[in-house]
């Protein structure tokens with residue numbers, strides 16, 4: 001039986017379909033500092049991932065996403081092999097296509113709009129760059145796609161903080177796209193396949 005523990009997070013991406021642009025935030029403190037990403041954080045006890053995503057978006061940017069236009073668009077399983085704590089992060093990804101309010105800078109995030117064809121990839125998590133451009137491109141082209149990404153990390157240098165971190169040094173991963181609806185069963189199957197293949201441990205000489 002696995003002795004790993006798991007922390008669940010949300011990540012929500014406000015996507016302006018008409019203008020083909022996405023609101024990202026420069027993280028000003030804490031986990032992921034100095035990187036652009038969507039908005040999100042830990043899911044609180046008793047909260048659904050959907051509720052958590054809406055709450056975090058408001059806390060970090062002051063936007064109120066319309067719940068019916070906030071779609072579950074995939075899951076990320078991040079597993080570090082560099083930490084004796086044996087921790088997995090499970091991130092629930094959402095795209096919001098309608099909201100009210102204007103983005104405001106908060107203590108945690110400085111929001112900025114980007115054309116979906118020119119994301120600030122150099123200043124993002126390496127992991128995120130492997131799926132975000134493809135996901136946004138599918139949506140602005142009219143496909144309600146979802147993504148699953150299971151990936152292992154061996155530890156490495158964080159360009160932003162100049163410090164070693166267990167969430168860098170990306171090893172093997174498994175990515176899958178669903179062009180329409182996806183289900184928990186499909187996600188579980190992807191995780192199972194990935195674990196059977198060795199859970200993304202990089203073979204080092």
Ligand SMILES: Nc1[nH]c(=O)nc2c1ncn2[C@H]1C[C@H](O)[C@@H](COP(=O)(O)OP(=O)(O)OP(=O)(O)O)O1
Pocket residue numbers: 009010011012030031032037038039040041042043076078091125127128167
């Ligand atoms: N490799 C990765 N790829 C990705 O796309 N998002 C990642 C990621 N690693 C972390 N994230 C996201 C998930 C989440 O939205 C955010 C981290 O959340 P926060 O630090 O804001 O959470 P906390 O809830 O701990 O903080 P507070 O908001 O201060 O409570 O970074």
